[in-house]
Amino acid sequence: MDDVMADATGQIINFYERDYGVRLTRQDLQNLHQREDALAAHREKIRKYPFEKGFFRTLLPLQDSQQVMEALNLKYEVFIVSAAVEFPLSLHEKLEWLEEHFAFLHWKQFVFCGNKAVVHGDIMIDDLGRNLDSFTGQKILFTAPHNHHVRQNGYTRVDSWLQVASHLL
Amino acid sequence: MDDVMADATGQIINFYERDYGVRLTRQDLQNLHQREDALAAHREKIRKYPFEKGFFRTLLPLQDSQQVMEALNLKYEVFIVSAAVEFPLSLHEKLEWLEEHFAFLHWKQFVFCGNKAVVHGDIMIDDLGRNLDSFTGQKILFTAPHNHHVRQNGYTRVDSWLQVASHLL
Numbered sequence: 001m002d003d004v005m006a007d008a009t010g011q012i013i014n015f016y017e018r019d020y021g022v023r024l025t026r027q028d029l030q031n032l033h034q035r036e037d038a039l040a041a042h043r044e045k046i047r048k049y050p051f052e053k054g055f056f057r058t059l060l061p062l063q064d065s066q067q068v069m070e071a072l073n074l075k076y077e078v079f080i081v082s083a084a085v086e087f088p089l090s091l092h093e094k095l096e097w098l099e100e101h102f103a104f105l106h107w108k109q110f111v112f113c114g115n116k117a118v119v120h121g122d123i124m125i126d127d128l129g130r131n132l133d134s135f136t137g138q139k140i141l142f143t144a145p146h147n148h149h150v151r152q153n154g155y156t157r158v159d160s161w162l163q164v165a166s167h168l169l
Numbered sequence: 170m171d172d173v174m175a176d177a178t179g180q181i182i183n184f185y186e187r188d189y190g191v192r193l194t195r196q197d198l199q200n201l202h203q204r205e206d207a208l209a210a211h212r213e214k215i216r217k218y219p220f221e222k223g224f225f226r227t228l229l230p231l232q233d234s235q236q237v238m239e240a241l242n243l244k245y246e247v248f249i250v251s252a253a254v255e256f257p258l259s260l261h262e263k264l265e266w267l268e269e270h271f272a273f274l275h276w277k278q279f280v281f282c283g284n285k286a287v288v289h290g291d292i293m294i295d296d297l298g299r300n301l302d303s304f305t306g307q308k309i310l311f312t313a314p315h316n317h318h319v320r321q322n323g324y325t326r327v328d329s330w331l332q333v334a335s336h337l338l
Contacts, residue, residue: 052211055324073291081287085277087275088264088265091261091264092258106283107255107283108254109284111283111288112282113281114277118289118290120289
């Protein structure tokens with residue numbers, strides 16, 4: 001979900017501006033793990049944003065995610081697998097968010113887990129190499145600020161939902 | 170979780186007594202789907218109990234479940250897979266319940282899903298034939314009032330956690 005269906009990075013930018021009056025760019029967040037500057041001093045606070053009430057409930061869907069997912073859902077057996085258990089408040093928020101923004105999906109298609117190694121399937125779209133690495137099917141890496149540096153060993157990289165559509169539809 | 174780790178049947182008996190002043194037996198619940206009597210008239214209400222706030226949070230662990238699970242967790246890679254998404258309130262309640270009663274487990278071991286067909290593994294312990302049927306590994310049916318009538322086609326049936334221990338430890 002996060003940074004694949006939902007714009008978690010955009011929410012972090014908004015929360016940071018609320019707290020520090022500075023609007024970061026996506027490039028700033030891409031560099032976050034390397035920087036030794038003012039932004040790095042706030043790194044811990046940024047990492048706590050997902051534990052804040054409302055963080056997940058008010059995310060915006062990523063561009064074209066709804067339309068492409070609706071088409072995928074007609075062609076494939078789709079499951080939404082989210083590593084949600086780390087953020088206890090997120091469970092209910094994510095469920096409500098899916099019901100609002102992806103109303104064509106059924107709750108039977110949702111999986112909230114701590115470790116995606118337990119799921120199996122034919123194709124996985126994810127923003128994290130560690131989730132793709134434990135998956136035995138086709139691995140699609142969805143570009144996000146935190147994975148620009150990830151080598152594409154065995155992954156197909158996509159930068160947008162239109163690229164997902166061109167691969168899978 | 171329900172009727173394997175947590176005594177959901179016991180909770181239904183308690184809620185029914187609270188509402189109707191009658192203490193059902195487990196045999197009554199076993200017969201529920203066949204009966205055309207006063208109990209059957211309350212069937213819909215009984216089915217709604219799991220949607221009630223607090224239902225899952227206040228369940229009691231089934232006898233010996235904690236001790237045997239703790240030992241299993243040392244020998245196996247254990248995941249707790251619960252069809253929780255049907256009951257939105259249950260997500261957070263089940264997470265808190267596991268943290269209270271099975272504190273030796275880590276949240277990375279929890280999976281809350283709508284359909285267990287998406288999980289894979291070597292051994293599944295479940296109270297529902299439909300969950301076991303979509304599983305490719307060893308299938309263990311944990312006896313509960315609603316599965317007494319289920320034929321053991323390909324399942325190993327266990328009646329208690331001590332029987333789980335004798336099979337797996």
